Amino acid sequence: MGGGKTIPILVVVAAIIGIWYAATVWLNTPWQLGVYEREGRDWTASDLIVDTMAQERPVLPSPHQVAVEIWQTTAEKKVTSKRSLVYHAWITLSATLAGFAMGTVLGVVLAVAIVHNRATDRSVMPWVIASQTIPILAIAPMIIVVLNAVGLSGLLPKALISTYLSFFPVVVGMVKGLRAPEAIQLDLMRTYSASTSQVFWKLRWPHSMPYLFASMKVAVAISLVGAIVGELPTGAVAGLGARLLAGSYYGQTVQIWSALIVAALLASVLVTLVGAAGGYVSRRMGVRP
Protein backbone atom coordinates (compact mmCIF):
# COMPACT_ATOMS: atom_id res chain seq x y z
CA MET A 1 0.00 0.00 0.00
CA GLY A 2 1.25 3.46 -0.80
CA GLY A 3 0.42 6.57 1.20
CA GLY A 4 -2.95 6.95 -0.51
CA LYS A 5 -6.08 7.30 1.55
CA THR A 6 -8.74 6.37 -0.97
CA ILE A 7 -8.45 2.60 -0.72
CA PRO A 8 -8.38 2.44 3.10
CA ILE A 9 -11.39 4.79 3.29
CA LEU A 10 -13.30 2.73 0.76
CA VAL A 11 -12.50 -0.45 2.70
CA VAL A 12 -13.70 1.12 5.95
CA VAL A 13 -16.90 2.40 4.34
CA ALA A 14 -17.53 -1.01 2.78
CA ALA A 15 -16.96 -2.62 6.18
CA ILE A 16 -19.46 -0.24 7.78
CA ILE A 17 -22.09 -1.09 5.16
CA GLY A 18 -21.35 -4.80 5.62
CA ILE A 19 -21.77 -4.53 9.39
CA TRP A 20 -24.98 -2.60 8.81
CA TYR A 21 -26.40 -5.39 6.63
CA ALA A 22 -25.38 -8.02 9.18
CA ALA A 23 -26.98 -6.00 11.97
CA THR A 24 -30.16 -5.64 9.91
CA VAL A 25 -30.54 -9.40 9.70
CA TRP A 26 -29.63 -9.91 13.33
CA LEU A 27 -31.90 -7.22 14.77
CA ASN A 28 -34.90 -7.93 12.57
CA THR A 29 -34.83 -11.71 12.97
CA PRO A 30 -36.89 -12.00 16.19
CA TRP A 31 -39.85 -10.16 14.68
CA GLN A 32 -39.59 -12.04 11.39
CA LEU A 33 -39.54 -15.39 13.24
CA GLY A 34 -42.75 -14.31 14.97
CA VAL A 35 -44.32 -13.65 11.56
CA TYR A 36 -43.29 -17.08 10.28
CA GLU A 37 -44.70 -18.73 13.38
CA ARG A 38 -48.05 -16.97 13.06
CA GLU A 39 -48.27 -17.89 9.40
CA GLY A 40 -47.07 -21.39 10.29
CA ARG A 41 -44.89 -21.74 7.23
CA ASP A 42 -41.44 -23.22 6.76
CA TRP A 43 -38.53 -21.00 6.13
CA THR A 44 -34.93 -21.29 5.05
CA ALA A 45 -31.97 -19.13 5.91
CA SER A 46 -32.13 -17.31 2.57
CA ASP A 47 -35.84 -16.57 3.07
CA LEU A 48 -35.02 -15.10 6.44
CA ILE A 49 -32.27 -12.88 5.08
CA VAL A 50 -34.43 -11.58 2.23
CA ASP A 51 -37.45 -10.97 4.46
CA THR A 52 -35.57 -9.21 7.25
CA MET A 53 -34.42 -6.67 4.71
CA ALA A 54 -37.88 -5.93 3.40
CA GLN A 55 -39.95 -5.32 6.51
CA GLU A 56 -42.45 -2.49 6.65
CA ARG A 57 -41.27 -1.14 10.02
CA PRO A 58 -37.96 -2.84 10.75
CA VAL A 59 -35.98 -2.38 13.96
CA LEU A 60 -33.07 -1.46 11.71
CA PRO A 61 -33.81 -0.79 8.04
CA SER A 62 -31.30 -2.12 5.56
CA PRO A 63 -29.13 0.35 3.63
CA HIS A 64 -30.94 -0.23 0.34
CA GLN A 65 -34.34 0.40 1.99
CA VAL A 66 -33.04 3.74 3.22
CA ALA A 67 -31.54 4.49 -0.19
CA VAL A 68 -34.85 3.72 -1.93
CA GLU A 69 -36.74 5.90 0.58
CA ILE A 70 -34.33 8.78 0.02
CA TRP A 71 -34.65 8.39 -3.76
CA GLN A 72 -38.45 8.34 -3.57
CA THR A 73 -38.67 11.36 -1.28
CA THR A 74 -36.16 13.47 -3.14
CA ALA A 75 -36.17 12.70 -6.84
CA GLU A 76 -39.70 11.40 -7.31
CA LYS A 77 -41.58 14.03 -5.28
CA LYS A 78 -42.10 17.63 -6.25
CA VAL A 79 -39.70 19.89 -4.38
CA THR A 80 -42.52 21.92 -2.88
CA SER A 81 -44.38 18.86 -1.60
CA LYS A 82 -44.49 18.38 2.17
CA ARG A 83 -43.40 14.81 1.66
CA SER A 84 -40.25 15.79 -0.19
CA LEU A 85 -37.04 15.54 1.78
CA VAL A 86 -35.57 18.31 -0.35
CA TYR A 87 -38.24 20.65 1.03
CA HIS A 88 -37.47 19.64 4.62
CA ALA A 89 -33.73 19.76 4.08
CA TRP A 90 -34.06 23.26 2.60
CA ILE A 91 -35.93 24.50 5.68
CA THR A 92 -33.24 23.12 7.96
CA LEU A 93 -30.48 24.40 5.71
CA SER A 94 -31.79 27.97 5.65
CA ALA A 95 -31.93 28.09 9.46
CA THR A 96 -28.46 26.55 9.61
CA LEU A 97 -26.96 29.08 7.23
CA ALA A 98 -28.63 32.07 8.91
CA GLY A 99 -27.42 30.91 12.32
CA PHE A 100 -23.98 30.12 10.99
CA ALA A 101 -23.62 33.57 9.43
CA MET A 102 -24.77 35.35 12.59
CA GLY A 103 -22.60 33.12 14.78
CA THR A 104 -19.51 33.75 12.66
CA VAL A 105 -20.01 37.52 12.68
CA LEU A 106 -20.65 37.53 16.44
CA GLY A 107 -17.64 35.30 17.03
CA VAL A 108 -15.31 37.49 14.95
CA VAL A 109 -16.55 40.69 16.63
CA LEU A 110 -16.08 39.18 20.10
CA ALA A 111 -12.63 37.91 19.18
CA VAL A 112 -11.58 41.34 17.91
CA ALA A 113 -12.80 42.94 21.15
CA ILE A 114 -11.01 40.32 23.22
CA VAL A 115 -7.73 40.73 21.38
CA HIS A 116 -7.78 44.53 21.57
CA ASN A 117 -9.03 45.07 25.12
CA ARG A 118 -7.58 43.45 28.22
CA ALA A 119 -10.69 43.99 30.31
CA THR A 120 -12.83 42.15 27.76
CA ASP A 121 -10.30 39.37 27.61
CA ARG A 122 -10.27 38.93 31.37
CA SER A 123 -14.00 39.24 31.98
CA VAL A 124 -15.68 37.85 28.86
CA MET A 125 -13.40 34.98 27.86
CA PRO A 126 -14.08 32.77 30.92
CA TRP A 127 -17.80 33.21 30.38
CA VAL A 128 -17.55 32.38 26.69
CA ILE A 129 -16.07 29.05 27.74
CA ALA A 130 -18.57 28.58 30.56
CA SER A 131 -21.44 29.36 28.19
CA GLN A 132 -20.73 26.15 26.31
CA THR A 133 -21.09 23.98 29.39
CA ILE A 134 -24.73 25.04 29.49
CA PRO A 135 -26.46 22.38 27.43
CA ILE A 136 -28.10 24.89 25.08
CA LEU A 137 -29.40 22.10 22.89
CA ALA A 138 -31.27 20.83 25.90
CA ILE A 139 -33.01 24.13 26.46
CA ALA A 140 -33.48 24.83 22.76
CA PRO A 141 -37.13 23.69 22.89
CA MET A 142 -37.86 26.19 25.64
CA ILE A 143 -36.18 29.01 23.76
CA ILE A 144 -38.25 28.15 20.71
CA VAL A 145 -41.47 28.08 22.69
CA VAL A 146 -40.65 31.33 24.50
CA LEU A 147 -39.69 33.12 21.30
CA ASN A 148 -42.88 31.85 19.71
CA ALA A 149 -44.81 33.40 22.59
CA VAL A 150 -43.22 36.78 21.79
CA GLY A 151 -44.26 36.43 18.20
CA LEU A 152 -40.94 35.35 16.77
CA SER A 153 -41.52 32.19 14.83
CA GLY A 154 -40.24 30.38 11.82
CA LEU A 155 -36.64 30.70 10.85
CA LEU A 156 -35.22 33.08 13.43
CA PRO A 157 -35.55 31.11 16.72
CA LYS A 158 -33.83 28.08 15.18
CA ALA A 159 -31.16 30.33 13.71
CA LEU A 160 -30.55 31.88 17.14
CA ILE A 161 -29.82 28.46 18.61
CA SER A 162 -27.41 27.77 15.78
CA THR A 163 -25.82 31.16 16.45
CA TYR A 164 -25.30 30.36 20.11
CA LEU A 165 -23.64 27.07 19.23
CA SER A 166 -21.53 28.29 16.33
CA PHE A 167 -20.09 31.50 17.78
CA PHE A 168 -17.99 29.59 20.29
CA PRO A 169 -15.55 27.78 18.01
CA VAL A 170 -15.17 30.98 15.98
CA VAL A 171 -14.30 33.07 19.06
CA VAL A 172 -11.77 30.55 20.31
CA GLY A 173 -10.19 30.04 16.89
CA MET A 174 -10.10 33.73 15.99
CA VAL A 175 -8.60 34.80 19.33
CA LYS A 176 -5.86 32.30 18.65
CA GLY A 177 -5.54 33.44 15.04
CA LEU A 178 -5.50 37.18 15.73
CA ARG A 179 -2.78 36.58 18.31
CA ALA A 180 -0.83 34.33 15.94
CA PRO A 181 1.42 37.06 14.44
CA GLU A 182 4.81 36.83 16.09
CA ALA A 183 6.39 39.57 18.13
CA ILE A 184 8.95 40.23 15.42
CA GLN A 185 6.18 40.94 12.88
CA LEU A 186 4.33 43.20 15.31
CA ASP A 187 7.59 45.02 15.97
CA LEU A 188 8.08 45.54 12.25
CA MET A 189 4.62 47.12 12.04
CA ARG A 190 5.62 49.39 14.92
CA THR A 191 8.72 50.54 13.10
CA TYR A 192 6.45 51.47 10.20
CA SER A 193 4.44 53.42 12.84
CA ALA A 194 1.30 51.54 11.80
CA SER A 195 -1.90 52.39 13.66
CA THR A 196 -3.90 49.73 15.50
CA SER A 197 -6.35 49.42 12.62
CA GLN A 198 -3.53 49.12 10.10
CA VAL A 199 -1.92 46.38 12.18
CA PHE A 200 -5.29 44.69 12.26
CA TRP A 201 -6.09 44.84 8.55
CA LYS A 202 -2.60 44.29 7.18
CA LEU A 203 -1.21 41.77 9.67
CA ARG A 204 -3.62 40.23 12.16
CA TRP A 205 -6.60 39.68 9.87
CA PRO A 206 -4.70 37.99 7.01
CA HIS A 207 -2.77 35.95 9.55
CA SER A 208 -5.94 34.64 11.16
CA MET A 209 -7.55 33.30 7.96
CA PRO A 210 -6.51 29.64 8.38
CA TYR A 211 -7.79 29.71 11.95
CA LEU A 212 -11.05 31.31 10.82
CA PHE A 213 -11.78 28.61 8.28
CA ALA A 214 -10.76 25.78 10.60
CA SER A 215 -13.19 27.01 13.23
CA MET A 216 -15.89 27.76 10.64
CA LYS A 217 -15.82 24.08 9.65
CA VAL A 218 -16.63 23.11 13.23
CA ALA A 219 -19.16 25.93 13.48
CA VAL A 220 -21.15 24.96 10.39
CA ALA A 221 -21.43 21.34 11.51
CA ILE A 222 -22.59 22.28 14.99
CA SER A 223 -24.97 24.88 13.62
CA LEU A 224 -26.75 22.17 11.62
CA VAL A 225 -27.17 20.18 14.83
CA GLY A 226 -28.64 23.28 16.47
CA ALA A 227 -31.14 23.78 13.65
CA ILE A 228 -32.24 20.13 13.76
CA VAL A 229 -32.76 20.12 17.52
CA GLY A 230 -34.50 23.49 17.25
CA GLU A 231 -37.13 21.87 15.03
CA LEU A 232 -38.06 19.20 17.55
CA PRO A 233 -40.44 21.16 19.79
CA THR A 234 -42.41 23.11 17.21
CA GLY A 235 -44.84 20.26 16.82
CA ALA A 236 -43.02 18.58 13.94
CA VAL A 237 -44.10 21.04 11.27
CA ALA A 238 -41.22 21.04 8.85
CA GLY A 239 -37.53 20.36 8.64
CA LEU A 240 -35.27 17.36 9.14
CA GLY A 241 -35.71 17.46 12.92
CA ALA A 242 -39.48 17.38 12.45
CA ARG A 243 -39.09 14.33 10.19
CA LEU A 244 -37.10 12.62 12.94
CA LEU A 245 -39.75 13.40 15.54
CA ALA A 246 -42.66 12.37 13.31
CA GLY A 247 -40.86 9.18 12.42
CA SER A 248 -40.30 8.35 16.06
CA TYR A 249 -43.96 9.03 16.94
CA TYR A 250 -45.26 6.70 14.26
CA GLY A 251 -42.49 4.11 14.40
CA GLN A 252 -41.44 4.89 10.83
CA THR A 253 -37.84 3.75 11.15
CA VAL A 254 -37.13 4.05 7.44
CA GLN A 255 -38.20 7.69 7.59
CA ILE A 256 -35.95 8.37 10.62
CA TRP A 257 -32.97 6.78 8.96
CA SER A 258 -33.47 8.57 5.67
CA ALA A 259 -33.74 11.93 7.47
CA LEU A 260 -30.60 11.04 9.40
CA ILE A 261 -28.65 10.12 6.29
CA VAL A 262 -29.76 13.28 4.47
CA ALA A 263 -28.67 15.32 7.52
CA ALA A 264 -25.31 13.56 7.43
CA LEU A 265 -24.92 14.27 3.70
CA LEU A 266 -25.87 17.90 4.28
CA ALA A 267 -23.29 18.19 7.06
CA SER A 268 -20.52 16.73 4.94
CA VAL A 269 -21.40 18.96 1.98
CA LEU A 270 -21.38 22.06 4.20
CA VAL A 271 -18.07 21.15 5.82
CA THR A 272 -16.55 20.42 2.41
CA LEU A 273 -17.80 23.74 1.02
CA VAL A 274 -16.30 25.71 3.91
CA GLY A 275 -13.07 23.77 3.49
CA ALA A 276 -13.02 24.55 -0.23
CA ALA A 277 -13.67 28.24 0.44
CA GLY A 278 -10.79 28.21 2.91
CA GLY A 279 -8.52 26.61 0.32
CA TYR A 280 -9.54 29.18 -2.29
CA VAL A 281 -8.89 32.11 0.04
CA SER A 282 -5.50 30.83 1.10
CA ARG A 283 -4.55 30.22 -2.55
CA ARG A 284 -5.61 33.77 -3.42
CA MET A 285 -3.49 35.01 -0.53
CA GLY A 286 -0.49 33.31 -2.04
CA VAL A 287 -0.19 30.27 0.21
CA ARG A 288 1.33 27.38 -1.70
CA PRO A 289 0.28 23.90 -0.82
Next chain:
Amino acid sequence: MTRLQAGLAAAVGLLGLLGLVLPLSAETGLLDTPFLTTFAVLCAASLFRFRNPLPVSVDGCLTLAAGLALPMSLTVIDRGSAGFWCLAAAGWLAAWLFVERLTASRRGGRWTALAVPVLFGVTLLVLWEVVTRGLNVPQVLLPPPSAIGARFAASIPILWADFQQTFLKAVLIGYALGCGSAFLVAIAIDRSPFLQRGLLPVGNLISALPIIGIAPIMVMWFGFDWPSKAAVVIVMTFFPMLVNTVAGLAEAGRMERDLMRTYAAGYWQTLVKLRLPAAAPFIFNALKINSTLALIGAIVAEFFGTPIVGMGFRISTEVGRMNVDMVWAEIAVAAVAGSAFFGAVALVERAVTFWHPSNRT
Protein backbone atom coordinates in the same frame (compact mmCIF):
# COMPACT_ATOMS: atom_id res chain seq x y z
CA MET B 1 -6.60 57.40 32.36
CA THR B 2 -7.12 56.07 28.87
CA ARG B 3 -9.73 57.58 26.59
CA LEU B 4 -12.07 54.66 27.17
CA GLN B 5 -11.79 55.02 30.94
CA ALA B 6 -12.36 58.77 30.77
CA GLY B 7 -15.42 58.26 28.60
CA LEU B 8 -16.83 55.66 30.97
CA ALA B 9 -16.18 57.86 34.01
CA ALA B 10 -17.88 60.85 32.39
CA ALA B 11 -20.87 58.71 31.38
CA VAL B 12 -21.24 57.33 34.93
CA GLY B 13 -21.24 60.82 36.40
CA LEU B 14 -23.65 62.31 33.87
CA LEU B 15 -26.06 59.38 34.12
CA GLY B 16 -25.97 59.80 37.92
CA LEU B 17 -26.91 63.45 37.52
CA LEU B 18 -29.72 62.52 35.13
CA GLY B 19 -30.94 59.96 37.68
CA LEU B 20 -31.25 62.74 40.25
CA VAL B 21 -33.20 64.96 37.87
CA LEU B 22 -35.46 62.55 35.96
CA PRO B 23 -38.29 60.69 37.73
CA LEU B 24 -37.37 57.21 38.96
CA SER B 25 -40.85 55.84 38.43
CA ALA B 26 -44.41 57.03 38.11
CA GLU B 27 -45.33 56.89 41.78
CA THR B 28 -42.08 57.28 43.74
CA GLY B 29 -39.82 60.24 44.44
CA LEU B 30 -36.16 60.45 45.41
CA LEU B 31 -36.93 60.06 49.13
CA ASP B 32 -38.81 56.78 48.75
CA THR B 33 -35.68 55.03 47.58
CA PRO B 34 -32.84 56.24 49.84
CA PHE B 35 -30.29 53.68 48.60
CA LEU B 36 -30.82 54.49 44.95
CA THR B 37 -30.64 58.21 45.68
CA THR B 38 -27.37 57.70 47.54
CA PHE B 39 -26.00 55.80 44.57
CA ALA B 40 -27.02 58.60 42.21
CA VAL B 41 -25.32 61.17 44.43
CA LEU B 42 -22.16 59.03 44.57
CA CYS B 43 -22.12 58.77 40.78
CA ALA B 44 -22.50 62.52 40.40
CA ALA B 45 -19.79 63.10 43.04
CA SER B 46 -17.41 60.81 41.16
CA LEU B 47 -17.21 63.50 38.47
CA PHE B 48 -14.66 65.17 40.75
CA ARG B 49 -12.19 62.59 39.52
CA PHE B 50 -11.52 64.90 36.59
CA ARG B 51 -10.00 67.37 39.09
CA ASN B 52 -8.45 64.82 41.42
CA PRO B 53 -7.82 61.23 40.32
CA LEU B 54 -9.66 58.71 42.51
CA PRO B 55 -8.20 55.32 43.54
CA VAL B 56 -9.51 52.10 42.03
CA SER B 57 -11.18 51.18 45.33
CA VAL B 58 -13.64 54.07 44.91
CA ASP B 59 -14.86 52.53 41.67
CA GLY B 60 -15.18 49.24 43.52
CA CYS B 61 -17.39 50.90 46.14
CA LEU B 62 -19.44 52.54 43.37
CA THR B 63 -19.98 49.15 41.72
CA LEU B 64 -20.93 47.58 45.05
CA ALA B 65 -23.37 50.43 45.75
CA ALA B 66 -24.99 49.85 42.35
CA GLY B 67 -25.27 46.12 42.99
CA LEU B 68 -27.03 46.73 46.32
CA ALA B 69 -29.11 49.81 45.55
CA LEU B 70 -30.63 48.73 42.23
CA PRO B 71 -32.15 45.39 43.36
CA MET B 72 -33.22 46.84 46.72
CA SER B 73 -35.06 49.76 45.12
CA LEU B 74 -37.14 47.27 43.13
CA THR B 75 -39.16 46.48 46.26
CA VAL B 76 -40.52 50.04 46.07
CA ILE B 77 -40.37 50.73 42.35
CA ASP B 78 -42.89 48.75 40.38
CA ARG B 79 -42.02 49.90 36.91
CA GLY B 80 -38.96 52.01 36.28
CA SER B 81 -38.99 55.13 34.16
CA ALA B 82 -36.23 57.26 32.61
CA GLY B 83 -34.31 58.11 35.80
CA PHE B 84 -34.26 54.51 36.97
CA TRP B 85 -32.85 53.30 33.67
CA CYS B 86 -30.22 56.05 33.70
CA LEU B 87 -29.07 54.77 37.08
CA ALA B 88 -29.15 51.15 35.88
CA ALA B 89 -26.94 52.13 32.96
CA ALA B 90 -24.71 54.07 35.35
CA GLY B 91 -24.36 50.94 37.51
CA TRP B 92 -23.42 48.85 34.50
CA LEU B 93 -20.86 51.39 33.27
CA ALA B 94 -19.43 51.74 36.79
CA ALA B 95 -18.85 47.98 36.89
CA TRP B 96 -17.23 48.17 33.46
CA LEU B 97 -14.99 51.03 34.55
CA PHE B 98 -14.00 49.12 37.69
CA VAL B 99 -13.02 46.04 35.67
CA GLU B 100 -11.21 48.21 33.14
CA ARG B 101 -9.12 49.87 35.85
CA LEU B 102 -8.59 46.62 37.74
CA THR B 103 -7.10 44.91 34.71
CA ALA B 104 -5.08 47.97 33.72
CA SER B 105 -3.45 48.27 37.15
CA ARG B 106 -1.72 44.88 36.78
CA ARG B 107 -1.69 44.41 40.54
CA GLY B 108 -3.13 41.54 42.56
CA GLY B 109 -2.24 38.84 40.01
CA ARG B 110 -4.17 35.71 40.88
CA TRP B 111 -6.81 37.50 42.91
CA THR B 112 -7.86 39.88 40.11
CA ALA B 113 -7.73 37.06 37.58
CA LEU B 114 -10.48 35.37 39.60
CA ALA B 115 -12.37 38.51 40.63
CA VAL B 116 -12.81 39.96 37.14
CA PRO B 117 -14.87 37.13 35.61
CA VAL B 118 -16.86 36.74 38.84
CA LEU B 119 -17.64 40.46 38.75
CA PHE B 120 -18.78 40.14 35.15
CA GLY B 121 -21.08 37.25 36.03
CA VAL B 122 -22.57 39.06 39.03
CA THR B 123 -23.11 42.18 36.91
CA LEU B 124 -24.99 40.10 34.36
CA LEU B 125 -27.20 38.60 37.07
CA VAL B 126 -27.97 42.00 38.62
CA LEU B 127 -28.76 43.51 35.22
CA TRP B 128 -31.00 40.55 34.42
CA GLU B 129 -32.85 41.03 37.71
CA VAL B 130 -33.14 44.79 37.24
CA VAL B 131 -34.30 44.61 33.63
CA THR B 132 -36.86 41.82 34.11
CA ARG B 133 -38.39 43.39 37.21
CA GLY B 134 -37.98 47.02 36.21
CA LEU B 135 -39.67 46.40 32.86
CA ASN B 136 -42.22 43.95 34.29
CA VAL B 137 -41.20 41.30 31.79
CA PRO B 138 -43.77 38.49 32.04
CA GLN B 139 -42.61 35.46 34.04
CA VAL B 140 -43.28 33.22 31.06
CA LEU B 141 -40.80 35.08 28.94
CA LEU B 142 -37.88 35.43 31.31
CA PRO B 143 -38.18 35.06 35.08
CA PRO B 144 -35.84 37.14 37.27
CA PRO B 145 -32.92 35.25 38.88
CA SER B 146 -34.45 35.70 42.34
CA ALA B 147 -37.59 33.81 41.27
CA ILE B 148 -35.46 31.05 39.77
CA GLY B 149 -33.43 30.82 42.97
CA ALA B 150 -36.60 30.61 45.06
CA ARG B 151 -38.01 27.87 42.84
CA PHE B 152 -34.67 26.06 42.95
CA ALA B 153 -34.62 26.08 46.75
CA ALA B 154 -38.25 24.95 46.93
CA SER B 155 -37.89 21.95 44.62
CA ILE B 156 -34.57 20.42 45.56
CA PRO B 157 -36.00 16.87 45.94
CA ILE B 158 -37.39 16.88 42.38
CA LEU B 159 -34.21 18.38 40.97
CA TRP B 160 -32.12 15.80 42.81
CA ALA B 161 -34.20 12.92 41.45
CA ASP B 162 -33.85 14.30 37.92
CA PHE B 163 -30.14 14.80 38.40
CA GLN B 164 -29.77 11.22 39.60
CA GLN B 165 -31.71 9.81 36.66
CA THR B 166 -30.04 11.85 33.95
CA PHE B 167 -26.56 12.60 35.20
CA LEU B 168 -25.58 9.84 37.59
CA LYS B 169 -27.10 7.07 35.49
CA ALA B 170 -27.27 7.99 31.80
CA VAL B 171 -24.43 10.49 31.47
CA LEU B 172 -21.77 8.92 33.67
CA ILE B 173 -22.36 5.33 32.54
CA GLY B 174 -22.58 6.33 28.87
CA TYR B 175 -19.53 8.55 29.17
CA ALA B 176 -17.43 5.84 30.80
CA LEU B 177 -18.49 3.17 28.31
CA GLY B 178 -18.20 5.42 25.24
CA CYS B 179 -14.79 6.87 26.09
CA GLY B 180 -13.50 3.54 27.41
CA SER B 181 -14.50 1.53 24.35
CA ALA B 182 -13.20 4.20 21.97
CA PHE B 183 -9.89 4.14 23.84
CA LEU B 184 -9.60 0.36 23.49
CA VAL B 185 -10.58 0.43 19.80
CA ALA B 186 -8.01 3.19 19.19
CA ILE B 187 -5.27 1.05 20.74
CA ALA B 188 -6.42 -1.92 18.69
CA ILE B 189 -6.40 -0.12 15.32
CA ASP B 190 -3.17 1.62 16.22
CA ARG B 191 -1.26 -1.51 15.18
CA SER B 192 -2.62 -1.31 11.62
CA PRO B 193 -1.61 1.77 9.61
CA PHE B 194 -4.09 0.70 6.93
CA LEU B 195 -7.04 0.89 9.31
CA GLN B 196 -5.75 4.17 10.69
CA ARG B 197 -5.63 5.79 7.28
CA GLY B 198 -9.13 4.59 6.56
CA LEU B 199 -10.74 5.20 9.95
CA LEU B 200 -9.39 8.65 10.74
CA PRO B 201 -11.13 10.55 7.90
CA VAL B 202 -14.33 8.55 8.39
CA GLY B 203 -14.19 9.15 12.15
CA ASN B 204 -13.58 12.85 11.60
CA LEU B 205 -16.57 13.01 9.29
CA ILE B 206 -18.78 11.13 11.71
CA SER B 207 -17.86 13.40 14.62
CA ALA B 208 -19.11 16.33 12.50
CA LEU B 209 -22.47 14.63 11.88
CA PRO B 210 -25.63 15.41 13.81
CA ILE B 211 -25.36 12.21 15.85
CA ILE B 212 -28.00 13.52 18.20
CA GLY B 213 -30.49 12.38 15.55
CA ILE B 214 -30.04 8.75 16.55
CA ALA B 215 -31.79 9.52 19.84
CA PRO B 216 -35.24 8.38 18.62
CA ILE B 217 -33.75 5.16 17.27
CA MET B 218 -32.01 4.39 20.53
CA VAL B 219 -35.21 5.06 22.47
CA MET B 220 -36.96 2.59 20.17
CA TRP B 221 -34.29 -0.05 20.67
CA PHE B 222 -33.49 0.22 24.36
CA GLY B 223 -36.76 1.45 25.84
CA PHE B 224 -37.69 4.55 27.78
CA ASP B 225 -35.42 4.18 30.80
CA TRP B 226 -31.84 5.36 31.14
CA PRO B 227 -30.12 2.66 29.01
CA SER B 228 -31.37 4.29 25.80
CA LYS B 229 -29.94 7.64 26.93
CA ALA B 230 -26.67 6.01 27.88
CA ALA B 231 -26.57 4.45 24.39
CA VAL B 232 -26.93 7.89 22.76
CA VAL B 233 -24.15 9.18 24.99
CA ILE B 234 -21.93 6.22 24.05
CA VAL B 235 -22.31 6.87 20.33
CA MET B 236 -21.83 10.64 20.74
CA THR B 237 -18.66 10.31 22.79
CA PHE B 238 -17.15 7.42 20.82
CA PHE B 239 -15.85 9.17 17.71
CA PRO B 240 -14.25 12.29 19.23
CA MET B 241 -12.42 9.99 21.64
CA LEU B 242 -11.39 7.57 18.89
CA VAL B 243 -10.05 10.26 16.57
CA ASN B 244 -8.17 12.07 19.33
CA THR B 245 -6.64 8.93 20.82
CA VAL B 246 -5.41 7.71 17.44
CA ALA B 247 -3.93 11.14 16.71
CA GLY B 248 -2.37 11.22 20.16
CA LEU B 249 -0.78 7.79 19.83
CA ALA B 250 0.99 9.03 16.70
CA GLU B 251 2.38 11.96 18.69
CA ALA B 252 5.45 10.36 20.24
CA GLY B 253 8.45 11.35 18.12
CA ARG B 254 10.78 9.09 16.22
CA MET B 255 13.67 9.96 18.51
CA GLU B 256 11.83 8.84 21.62
CA ARG B 257 10.68 5.64 19.97
CA ASP B 258 14.20 4.87 18.87
CA LEU B 259 15.34 5.46 22.41
CA MET B 260 12.77 2.95 23.68
CA ARG B 261 14.10 0.49 21.09
CA THR B 262 17.62 0.89 22.32
CA TYR B 263 16.30 0.05 25.78
CA ALA B 264 14.90 -3.14 24.19
CA ALA B 265 11.40 -2.12 25.34
CA GLY B 266 8.57 -4.27 23.99
CA TYR B 267 5.37 -2.97 22.34
CA TRP B 268 3.44 -2.78 25.60
CA GLN B 269 6.27 -1.13 27.51
CA THR B 270 6.61 1.49 24.79
CA LEU B 271 2.85 1.98 24.83
CA VAL B 272 2.51 2.43 28.58
CA LYS B 273 5.71 4.33 29.28
CA LEU B 274 6.03 6.54 26.22
CA ARG B 275 3.09 6.68 23.85
CA LEU B 276 0.16 6.88 26.25
CA PRO B 277 1.72 9.69 28.29
CA ALA B 278 2.52 11.50 25.04
CA ALA B 279 -1.08 10.99 23.91
CA ALA B 280 -2.51 12.27 27.21
CA PRO B 281 -3.09 15.89 26.06
CA PHE B 282 -5.11 14.64 23.07
CA ILE B 283 -7.04 12.13 25.18
CA PHE B 284 -7.92 14.79 27.73
CA ASN B 285 -8.98 17.14 24.98
CA ALA B 286 -11.49 14.52 23.86
CA LEU B 287 -12.57 13.83 27.45
CA LYS B 288 -13.29 17.54 27.92
CA ILE B 289 -15.24 17.86 24.66
CA ASN B 290 -17.18 14.74 25.58
CA SER B 291 -18.08 15.95 29.06
CA THR B 292 -20.38 18.61 27.62
CA LEU B 293 -21.52 16.45 24.68
CA ALA B 294 -22.61 13.68 27.05
CA LEU B 295 -24.91 15.91 29.06
CA ILE B 296 -26.48 17.38 25.91
CA GLY B 297 -27.00 13.93 24.43
CA ALA B 298 -28.69 12.54 27.52
CA ILE B 299 -31.03 15.50 27.92
CA VAL B 300 -32.05 15.67 24.27
CA ALA B 301 -32.60 11.90 24.16
CA GLU B 302 -35.14 12.34 26.95
CA PHE B 303 -37.31 14.47 24.67
CA PHE B 304 -38.10 11.32 22.70
CA GLY B 305 -39.59 9.43 25.62
CA THR B 306 -38.73 8.83 29.27
CA PRO B 307 -40.13 7.55 32.52
CA ILE B 308 -41.56 10.47 34.49
CA VAL B 309 -38.21 11.60 35.86
CA GLY B 310 -35.14 13.16 34.29
CA MET B 311 -33.86 16.60 33.38
CA GLY B 312 -34.96 16.47 29.75
CA PHE B 313 -38.38 15.18 30.74
CA ARG B 314 -38.79 17.94 33.33
CA ILE B 315 -37.74 20.64 30.86
CA SER B 316 -40.16 19.51 28.15
CA THR B 317 -43.15 19.04 30.48
CA GLU B 318 -42.63 22.25 32.46
CA VAL B 319 -42.34 24.21 29.22
CA GLY B 320 -45.72 22.80 28.28
CA ARG B 321 -47.15 23.92 31.61
CA MET B 322 -45.51 27.36 31.25
CA ASN B 323 -43.62 26.89 34.55
CA VAL B 324 -40.63 28.65 33.11
CA ASP B 325 -38.96 29.26 36.48
CA MET B 326 -38.77 25.49 37.02
CA VAL B 327 -37.21 25.08 33.58
CA TRP B 328 -34.60 27.67 34.45
CA ALA B 329 -33.89 25.94 37.76
CA GLU B 330 -33.31 22.74 35.78
CA ILE B 331 -31.04 24.64 33.38
CA ALA B 332 -29.09 25.93 36.37
CA VAL B 333 -28.63 22.34 37.56
CA ALA B 334 -27.48 21.30 34.08
CA ALA B 335 -25.09 24.23 33.81
CA VAL B 336 -23.59 23.61 37.23
CA ALA B 337 -23.32 19.87 36.60
CA GLY B 338 -21.77 20.46 33.17
CA SER B 339 -19.27 23.00 34.47
CA ALA B 340 -18.36 20.81 37.44
CA PHE B 341 -17.87 17.80 35.18
CA PHE B 342 -15.72 19.83 32.78
CA GLY B 343 -13.80 21.32 35.70
CA ALA B 344 -13.18 17.90 37.24
CA VAL B 345 -11.79 16.55 33.96
CA ALA B 346 -9.64 19.69 33.60
CA LEU B 347 -8.27 19.20 37.14
CA VAL B 348 -7.35 15.58 36.43
CA GLU B 349 -5.74 16.78 33.21
CA ARG B 350 -3.55 19.27 35.08
CA ALA B 351 -2.48 16.54 37.49
CA VAL B 352 -1.71 13.98 34.76
CA THR B 353 -0.18 16.22 32.10
CA PHE B 354 1.68 18.56 34.47
CA TRP B 355 4.65 18.40 32.11
CA HIS B 356 2.81 19.89 29.12
CA PRO B 357 3.78 23.46 28.10
CA SER B 358 0.20 24.72 28.45
CA ASN B 359 0.23 23.73 32.15
CA ARG B 360 3.58 25.32 32.96
CA THR B 361 3.24 29.00 33.61
